Amino acid sequence: MNIIIAPDSFKETLEAKEVASTIEIGFKKVFPNANIEKIPLADGGEGTVKTLVESNNGELINTQVEDPLGRTISSYYGIINNGKTAIIEMATASGLELLKEEEKNPLETSTYGFGQLINHALKKGVKEFILGLGGSATNDAGVGMLQALGAKFYNKKNQEISKGAKEINQIASIDITNLENKFKDIIINVACDVTNPLCGQNGASFIFGKQKGADEKMIKQLDSYLLHFANLCEETFDKKTKNIEGTGAAGGLGFALVTFLNANLQSGIELIMQSVNLEEKIQKADLVITGEGKMDKQSIQGKTPIGVAKLAKKYDKKVIAITGCLDEGYEIVLEHGVDAVFDCTPISNNFETIKKNAKKNLELTSFNIAKCLKIS
Template identity: 35%
Template sequence: MDNEVHKVVAIPDSFKGTLSAREVAGAMRRGVERAATTLDIHVDVSEIPFADGGEGTLEAVLAAWGTAAQACDATDSLGRPIRSHYGVSPDGKTGLIEAAQANGLAAVSDVPLRPREATTRGVGAMVRAALDQGVQEILLTAGGSATTDGGTGMLRELGMRFLDKNGNELPDGGGCLVELATIDVENVDPRAFDITWKIAADVTNPLTGPHGAAHVFGPQKGATPEDVEVLDAALANMARVAEAVGGQQTEGVPGLGAAGGIAALLHAFFRVELEPGWQMVSQALGAPETVGSADLVLTGEGRFDSQSIDGKVIYGVRQLTPPNVPLVVLAGQVGITPEDLERSGVTAAFSIARGPSTLEEIAPQTAELVEWNAYQIARFWLS
């Protein structure tokens, strides 16, 4: 019997539509432990459900923190009342806001999208609820939004006012910001200035221009070509006014185009740190230390392709994994070229499917298939 203890880390993303990251990590652990048992070898398997700052981040971080989600009254991107959830760290110092809980596309999939009017007000309600609990920093994850309002709705909820040239307050949404003349910060909740804001931005797009929030992401939020031009001009005007009032430049800053520019005004007025989503989440989970001491790392997601290696979960796991430690990907589909696999730094990638299968066919067996593949990989590696 091998008396050495082999350290394995299971750090997957969710398999969207089938398993949460927590469920995938559990299946990986079971497979590795079964392989070790059959070979009479000792393993220590750590589970780290992971996310890149998009959908599933709240669940992944709360699982690691061991705390329950907090509920609060909020509104969706069209202003309809909803109950949203956010997280607070065990020490009470950090609030985690997954913006899509309030301004996500999924919440408004039942009605026609209104890209010029969609608002981040509901995100502001969650922030205020976290501030009421005394947090000293806010981790804001921005993916999956239905909004392009530059974060104005969120900051309205914290007391900021957006006025036209006649001193009238503008309505919600990004489209009206072409009329913005000044920003009133007199009644902003002072706690917003005292905390540190950490924004998960898993894209590097600037706020405006051909690679900006409206042009790149607006169409998936229902924006017509005309809407895109209006929203882009509106965000550019907002940036000019914000710089004049707040003194901080927002135009051209990489990452401020994420989620309809939700962090643009935060950057102009508050103490803000922008970082890749995977990096922010990994720190919240304590992943660098655990992965850094691993002998084998297993990760995965629903589909592993060229996008996976450009700032997403698997890219992040690669950065955390020591160079001499094997990193193996399990996925529902593997659509990556040998050249991209080599560039990714991933050791190997395997589809969990046992043969040609549709998502509908494979979905009920996903946990079993992940466990089976983890068993085979661990058995080969341990042997």
């Protein structure tokens, strides 16, 4: 039996590599002679860098950058393809998890640190980028990133605006002279798992502003600021990009990457699957196993298990999904290529107990699934 194990991480519990290895242990107890290939995955969010670095024998690069509020922190990114490609998760510099609850304020937070990571990679000679946009703490339309890369944003008094979203409504003129030379012949692919445009009721501020600390009044304020900036960009560069799907990702960071750096926005999981040649490997498989921490009705919106399942069904392969837990509406995944779903978490346990026993429960579930397969 040839088995592909291609899961995402179980968030806050197990990294994708650990999930794949644990599933393998359970299956090997029943099928000791099976040929198992483990391919840890991500969809552009948490774990994307480490997943691609490990899958491509790359290296992690450590450096210091500014966090969303301008404090110096340690961060990292990945290098693969003999130094030609950098993988960067914006959340490692500008992510929500870097802030305490009381520090969340999308008027103040900036993507400047993310731009610093890009700068660092450029100085190492990188020619291609894979950027993950999940988990942002920001709503500055990527202005902070662009400032770090050398763009200048001026108000009506010809003064440069400060970092954060609070002054982007005051931008009157833009100077991108420094960007044009820096990004000549640079390819940027963006792993994006949302389809939201920049502005409006389905845009960055209204959909994601609350989780970043904005109340209803601030959300409307932020949306108007983004619209001002987008309209100015249209006038300045003759580009109509604010309604492109995905430009609302990471508080409008997708908009900046498309408008200023000519980036390609792609489905995160599809981009990652291409990077690890998953399609070629699936063709030789008898069974495909995938998974994620929580499976629910949102899982069909570009998440890892569905990306894997759709690819597997292209070659009529059976797909089993193993998850940490199941939530409302998860059954819909059975209409999108997944043949069976199993969760491995005892319902009565608290989260600390779940974390402590995650590996044991996952291994036991995998073992029992394998036993059922052997019986059948």
